[in-house]
Amino acid sequence: MPIGDDAGARLLIDGRLAASGRTFTSSDPATGEVLGEVPDATVADAERAVAAARRAFEETDWATDRALRVRCLEQFHRTLVEHQEELRELLIAEAGAPRMLTHAAQLDEPLDLVRYYADLLREYPFTEDLGEAEYLGQQHRRWVEKEAAGVVAAITPYNFPVQLALVKLAPALAAGCTVVLKGAPDTPLVTLALGRLIAEHTDVPAGVVNVLTSSAVEVGQALTTHPEVDVVSFTGSSATGRAILAAAGGTIKRVRLELGGKSALIMLDDADVRTVSMNAAFGICLHAGQACALNSRLLVPRPLHDEVVERVARYLGKVACGDPRDPKTYMGPLISERQREKVDGMVRRAVDAGAKLVTGGEKVDPGFFYTPTLLSGVDADSEIAQEEVFGPVLAVIPYDDDDDAVRIANNSAYGLSGAVHGADAERCLAIARRIRTGTFSVNGGNYFFSDTPFGGFKQSGIGREKGVPGLEEFLETKTFGMVAPAAEPAASRA
Numbered sequence: 001m002p003i004g005d006d007a008g009a010r011l012l013i014d015g016r017l018a019a020s021g022r023t024f025t026s027s028d029p030a031t032g033e034v035l036g037e038v039p040d041a042t043v044a045d046a047e048r049a050v051a052a053a054r055r056a057f058e059e060t061d062w063a064t065d066r067a068l069r070v071r072c073l074e075q076f077h078r079t080l081v082e083h084q085e086e087l088r089e090l091l092i093a094e095a096g097a098p099r100m101l102t103h104a105a106q107l108d109e110p111l112d113l114v115r116y117y118a119d120l121l122r123e124y125p126f127t128e129d130l131g132e133a134e135y136l137g138q139q140h141r142r143w144v145e146k147e148a149a150g151v152v153a154a155i156t157p158y159n160f161p162v163q164l165a166l167v168k169l170a171p172a173l174a175a176g177c178t179v180v181l182k183g184a185p186d187t188p189l190v191t192l193a194l195g196r197l198i199a200e201h202t203d204v205p206a207g208v209v210n211v212l213t214s215s216a217v218e219v220g221q222a223l224t225t226h227p228e229v230d231v232v233s234f235t236g237s238s239a240t241g242r243a244i245l246a247a248a249g250g251t252i253k254r255v256r257l258e259l260g261g262k263s264a265l266i267m268l269d270d271a272d273v274r275t276v277s278m279n280a281a282f283g284i285c286l287h288a289g290q291a292c293a294l295n296s297r298l299l300v301p302r303p304l305h306d307e308v309v310e311r312v313a314r315y316l317g318k319v320a321c322g323d324p325r326d327p328k329t330y331m332g333p334l335i336s337e338r339q340r341e342k343v344d345g346m347v348r349r350a351v352d353a354g355a356k357l358v359t360g361g362e363k364v365d366p367g368f369f370y371t372p373t374l375l376s377g378v379d380a381d382s383e384i385a386q387e388e389v390f391g392p393v394l395a396v397i398p399y400d401d402d403d404d405a406v407r408i409a410n411n412s413a414y415g416l417s418g419a420v421h422g423a424d425a426e427r428c429l430a431i432a433r434r435i436r437t438g439t440f441s442v443n444g445g446n447y448f449f450s451d452t453p454f455g456g457f458k459q460s461g462i463g464r465e466k467g468v469p470g471l472e473e474f475l476e477t478k479t480f481g482m483v484a485p486a487a488e489p490a491a492s493r494a
Helices: 043-059 066-082 084-095 111-123 161-175 188-201 217-225 238-251 273-284 302-316 337-352 402-410 425-432 467-472
Strands: 011-013 016-018 023-027 034-039 127-135 138-148 151-155 178-182 209-212 231-235 254-258 263-267 295-301 356-359 373-376 393-399 418-421 475-483
Touching: 011 043, 011 188, 016 188, 023 188, 034 188, 043 151, 043 178, 043 209, 043 217, 066 084, 066 111, 066 161, 066 188, 084 161, 084 188, 111 161, 111 467, 151 161, 151 217, 161 178, 161 188, 161 231, 161 467, 178 188, 178 217, 188 209, 217 231, 217 238, 231 238, 238 254, 263 273, 263 402, 273 295, 273 302, 273 393, 273 418, 295 302, 295 402, 302 356, 302 373, 302 393, 337 356, 337 373, 337 393, 393 402, 402 425, 418 425
Parallel strands: 151 178, 151 231, 178 209, 231 254, 263 295, 263 418, 295 393, 373 393
Antiparallel strands: 011 016, 011 209, 023 034, 127 138, 138 475, 356 373
């Protein structure tokens, strides 16, 4: 049975693929057609999953058997590669991901995360020797050990469902944690497919990985407040992140948040206008703008504002929008009518507030398509310049000098990413270092790899994913002190 077949869509709880007492539907955002029925997990299902994860953590040797974890991660990676084409078609159908994007950040690139953490696990130093120190006339040996943090609740959104699941699953499993993964209700088939692959093709012990899908917000709330959950790893909106952080305080659990962004692309006065305009136009249309790190604000020198706007508008007109199954399609649909209404509402309010609608701003049916949209002359303090849209909407903001550009770029509650383009690399770096964000691109440089930490400043999140820091988000540090044995007299050593 194909992994994406709705007849095979099952929750994974305590090593068993199971249905729930109720179901909800998954739809194709490019057509609006129903793809199938999926299990709608309840709070009781979530509690069973947490209990299974706790048992697996406490009663199996998963947390202490490094060789087992390496073997299971390698099995998982091989399985993902073997089922890569099935996952590709499922992502296209359910997430509306253009086929060309699945060959990059939606699917092919994220698979490397599992292999990366399997390799890292082989060599990661879980123990650090701090040597001896004298205290009250005795020598004390000191060392540090890293151990698994415990049960992880991993909650993911719809936009990059495979990547965002693997960036939590792979390091958490490598660390020795057990996991309850809850996917977004917009992409349940993709999430459940991952659980099925783990259950049927790996030696991961029962309860180590549990996978839920649900339309009920109460399920996510139960996971973030459950006393048996030690770590919450959440990717999504800043508003939900704030609620999770507050709710987790009741049990003082560790919270890792990857939240929203309102990143700025700064075009310096000596930058190549054509390159920046093209990058800005095609960048905002990546996955129909449904990515947290996209540069949704374009900051341009005031004298170049009109020229840049004209060029960006021309490039937006060249973006191939349509059926995500077509290899030539660059931009597909938004995930739902609800999201399309949100995007359209923000564009309308921006125009009412004084921005100029240069191009786009139109709904296209069938499906949930929204034309690439350009707003010029945007006030840096307006809603469209301050709030995350999560759609193909680019706001152009003029600035006066480098200091003004830095001020505008930092004028945000978010701090996830950003970019700068200019002829002088040192000038670009000087500006980049003044921007309060967790990631930054200089002259088109890519920072997004399996071994590079990703995360944000300010309300864009807490902690880091990927790289060594991504593993350490799921580890606890234990420090030991032990009185060193007294040295034997020279005569007795003879």
